[in-house]
Structure formats: structure tokens, C-alpha cells
Amino acid sequence: MDVMSDPILDPLNPEQRAAVTHGDGPLLILAGAGSGKTRVLTHRVAYLIRDLAVPASAILAVTFTNKAAKEMRERLDRLVGKERLAELTVGTFHGFCARLLRREGPLVGIDRSFAIYDEADQRAVLRQAMAETNASEKVFAPGAISSVISSAKNELKGPADLAASPKGQLDRIAAIVWKRYDELLRDNNAVDFDDLLLLACRVFETSDRALEKWQDRYQHILVDEYQDTNRAQYVLLRYLAGFKQNLAVVGDDDQSVFSWRGADVRNILDFERDYPNAKVVKLEQNYRSTQRILDAAHSVVRNNAARKEKKLWTDRQGGSDIVVMQAYDESHEAELVAREIERLQREGEAHGTRDVAVLYRTNAQSRAIEDTFRAFGLAYQIVGGVSFYQRREVKDTLAYLRLIRNPQDAFALARVLNTPPRGLGDKTRAALLAAAREHEISVGEALEKAEMITTIPRRQQDALISFGKVMTRLRSAGGQLALPRLIDELVALTGYQTYLKDGTEEGEERWANVQELRTLAEDYIALPQEEQLPSFLEEIALVSDVDEYQEAKPAATLITMHAVKGLEFPVVFMTGMEEGVFPHIRAIDSGKESELEEERRLCYVGITRAKDRAYLTYARRRSLFGHTNMNPPSRFLMELPSEGVELRGDIETEERDSWADLDWERDRTRYEERKQARRDAMLAGLPAAWTGRATKQRTAVDHETRFRAGDRVLHPSLGEGMVVSSVARDDDEEVTVAFPDKGVKKLMASFAKLARAESPLGR
């Protein structure tokens, strides 16, 4: 080895090095996709320790997912070694806040043994809060109320703030429900995800002593994906950074895709204003993709008005063309993808299925792909969707464990009280809760003292008492047994094992999942006995979908465009490139340019995941929950560059033959008829004032149009373009056409001399 070689600084380009070696004070690293931001973060940590003599224990690195945290830890292991690594704090925002609250919780009225409620628990609490405050679920969807509360919490507001300036009836109701919702959470010694951040901020707001303590503890803070931070996270970092402002953040405004979750791009855009001494470093060299891929991604994202202009570059000039494929429907689309994967493997292009990712906008789209891949015998792994931890049997087992740890957790109790069936229904549960409240003890304690509940029938009381005895035994076992053994005891004593193993195949599968959970628990046996259960429950509460992704698994990865952020693959398929699917219908319907721009950034994120090859596919018809739609190709396809993109409409002759049998016109007419019938049915139930609008729409539909979405047309001056949509207007036709270089134009058919172009995508 070279005497002068330096593993920390040598592998860096000049910009990366500038970021890594920056000393004290705020640092903003604008890191484009694939520009080595994780490398910069980890090398900076190593540099701080080695060259600036910062103690490892004084460094905090925060990420959004456990996966990202884990990756950082792995790289740091190589750079700074095990011992230093153990002293570092590397974790997610939520994980860090949870740890903080385990120590400082009492300052803000939280017991140290609080439970973290997931979405399902949250929903149960919310519904109870709604019932108790007489908020009708018919009028206000729990989901809507929940999202109002969540965004308000992310903005560090309380129910009173919301009540003080409501934007509508929903806000007013939400404020009332919220108050009760929070009380219920506290009664159950529980917090939700948003509380973790909110309460952590409140700790610092409340206690100068705590603030100083934590500020002293961390001399340097590093933050990944800063563009995704919300108000609470922003404030938390401001608190922690204190006067020193040794805060290094990495991010990319083009990859901001979580505004719906409260993320505020302004945090990164205004960093220099918030921290006036900030040093700014831009990383624009991409080490991942070919120039073709970068050009395509840029050509799409540059259509956003609200962005800082920048362009990535790479040494990898040229590269394979971007491929756009048209399919008949979603299963045909999946088939095209499967065949292409097989072809790539056959021709040695992809080393294995693990090189491939199939992306989609919504989880629901994975189904068609799964089915087809299974039929093709192609190995795949799904990231997200219904995760392991959401399975009923896993949640049940966890609920038992939660109840053992936290006897106040009434929602965990509700889940397991009658699972397996013990003849304990709503009435009995209500009596149990009432007894607990009356004697001012937890529900868990009330259960173990069920003899005193006399308001219920003998039979129920007996069942309650015997279940109480089981829980007493389990609680004492919890203090002595290693975690996996505790799980064994639990499933045996409660009868859950017998209940699951009902002889059916499904039962076996469920039982296998419980065993899988037990295997996961084995990881905790090295910890001191009393910490095993708490750590286990905490980590499980904070796992995310991406965390389940296994790099080494020899299988194609099926994943949403959101979850794929931060990953990379040699070959990427982006499916469902249709208006209404991607961009999502809700973004279109919102009428907000900002929402469409977020979809476009998502498209950018998707394309830039690809190292060597990117495919974009769309289907002419798509069945998504219930009925079939014929969506025009996505506007993002029109935004691809005119060069370096290959359009494939006829992949294999077989398909073309089967397509020839399809009567597009007939299908379309039928579909329109059905749609009209539905609309009529709906309108029949509406006041007369509404129907005027529908009549107009009907005449519009009646008139046949000459052009249809997907058609290629030639314009005398604008050149060749693709029809986005065509609507009948009076006696004319208004055609919206996307021209590769000139953008999207609205034209009147009779006026603009549009000619049909030989369509490379047609049949």
C-alpha cells in the first residue's frame, strides 16, 4: 500500500473533499442523484474524528430510514472501525426522538415506558375519539381527520391552534377530536409517530436544562435527505445545533417527494438564509448512470418551474437508449417487462434478477406484475405493500407482548382479549375498562383482579379471571425468560398457537409467521434481560418498508417510486406511465401545479435510479380497483428527449397477432356507455341544479373525434407530436398535442392542418 494513501480523502473528488473537510459552522451540500452523498456523509464523520479530533460520541448522524442508517453504519465500520462506530449516534429521526423521550419524556408528561402506536392502532384510537366526541364517520372520514391532525402535529401545533384558525368545518371537528385523541393516547401510555418529533421539540422548548445537555452532547450533526424534513424536524435540528451551528445537511430539491407528509422543500432552499454563515457545496458529478439516462431525467424535470437549475454530468457518455413500451393492458405490460428481463439475462446484460427493479406509482399496481412474474417463474421481492409486521398474527403476538410490557395499553388489550375467542366481547371489555377507571388502575391490572368485577355474568367473569391468571404468569415470565422463550410461553399459555394451527394451509402459514417473529427476537438475547422486550418492541414499531429490502436476494425488486429513493439498479422499469396513474389522478384533479411538479420530481427520482438501462411502459387500458380505464400516455413520456429514446410498440409478433383481434372502437364505445350509465345513475340522485353540467358533457361525448390519445400527428410547423387528448367542441375538435421539443399545445383540428403520422407505437 502507498505510504501516502489516505482512505478518507483520496477517494473523493474536489467538491466532495471540500464538503468533507469543512470545519465548524453550517454546511449545505446540494447533492444531485448518484453524486455520492452517502460517501460524503460517512467520510466527513471519519474526517471529523481523525483530523479534527471530535469524539465519536459527540457526532450525530440522522437519516429518514433505518435502511439508510444501516448503510451508513456499514460504511463507517470500514472507515472508523467497530469501537468508534459504537460511540457514534447514527439513526432515524424517529428513532432518535424515541430514545430522547425514553430519557426526557417525563418533562413533557410522558412515561418512559410509552408504546409507539402504528397506523392501525392510531386509527382505532381515532375512531374511539370520534365516537366519544360525536363526530360522525359518515360525515368526516377518519382518514381525513387523521391527516389534518398529522399535518398540524408536524407543524408543531396543538388542538387549540387548530381551533383558533380553522380553514373549514373539517378543521373545527378535527380540533375537537384531536384533543380527545391525544388524551386517549396518554391514557394508554402511548404516542403516535408524529408525537415522537413533536414531543422531542417540546422537551427542548420546556427545559433549558435538557436543551443544554443535548446540545453539549452533540458537537456535530449530519443530516441526510434534508429536502424531506418537515417543520418539526427543522426545529429539532435548530435546537440541537444551538449556537455552534455545526450542522451539515445533504439534499437535493429535485428529489423532494414527501410534501404530502409535511416535508417542506423550503427548508433546503432557505438553508442559507436560516444559517447565514453556511458554506455551500454542489455535487454535480454523477457516478451511477449513463449520460443517456441523465439526459432523459433532466429533460423531464426541467419542465418544473419551481426548481434551481442544475445539471448532472457523468464520465459515462452515451449508453443504451431509453426504451418506451406500449402494452395492451396491465397484465400485458407485466408480460413485456418479464420477457425483457428474460432477454437481458439470456444476452448476459443483467447478471441476475437482482439487477432489476420494477417501479410503480401505487402499491395496488404490484399485483398484476406479481401474478405475471409468478407465471413466468421469475423470482421477485416486494418492498412495501402489506408488510410482515402488518399481518394479523404478527400484530396479535406483538399486542400480547405490548400488554406484558405496558399494562396501560388498552388498545393492545382490546386486540387480544378475545383472540383466540374466550367468550369476551364488547360488553365485557367495557366493564373491564370501567372497573379500571373506577379503581384508578391500568386495564392490565384490572384484568388480573377480575374477581372484583361483579357487573358481568358469571361465565364472562370466569373467562376474564382465567385470562387474567394467564397474563399474570406471562408478566412474571417476562421478567425472567429470554425473549424468544417468552414468545413460546405466550403462544402456548394463551392458546394462540392452537388457535392459529387450525389444520388449514393458511393456519400453517400464519403460524410460520409467528415463528418468524420469534426468530427475529433471537437477535435480542444478547441484551440484558430487562431490555430485550422494550428494544424489540421499539425497533419493530419504527421499521419502514424500505428496511425490508434485501440487496443480496436473487430476485427482481418490485417497489413504489417513493420507496425506491436512495436505491440504485442496473436496470429499471417504470410502469404505469399513464395520465391518472402517473401523474396520479389526485395530483391532476387538485389543479395545483405544485402537485404535478412533485409527481414530476418523482419521475426524476425513478429514472435516476437506473445505472445502465431505463424502460418506461404504459398500457392502453388499465383495470384498477373495480373498473377499466383507458388513459392517455403520461405527459412525462412526452417530456423525454427526442433523441436517445426508442419507442417499441411491436415487441414480439405473437402479441401483435393477438392485438389484431381487439376491436378498440367497440371496447371504447362500451366503456363510454358504461361510464355514462354510471354518471346518469349518480345524477338521478342529485338536485336538478347539478344536472345541467352533465348534459353538456353528454353532447361532448356524443360527437366523434378524429384523433385520439396516443395518436402520432404531423403539424406543418411544429413537426411530429403525440396526441394527449382530443375533445369535441361545438362542431370542431380541440386536440391537445405534445411536441417533443415545443411542449404541449392545444389546437383546433379544422384550423391546424394536422395530419396523421406513421405511428411507431401503433398496431
Add this chain to the structure above:
DNA sequence: CCATCTGCTTTTTTT
């Protein structure tokens, strides 16, 4: 109290 049936909502994205 439990099992079964029916009709209804749900789904955009997630820590």
C-alpha cells in the same frame, strides 16, 4: 357471544 353474510369503502405516496 359468535359466525356468517352483505354491502361498502378503499388507495397515492410512509416514518
Add this chain to the structure above:
DNA sequence: AAGCAGATGG
């Protein structure tokens, strides 16, 4: 298409 809440009958 499917999972779930609410209704119904045992």
C-alpha cells in the same frame, strides 16, 4: 378486488 364494519341469525 378485497378487506372490513355493521347487520343478521344461531
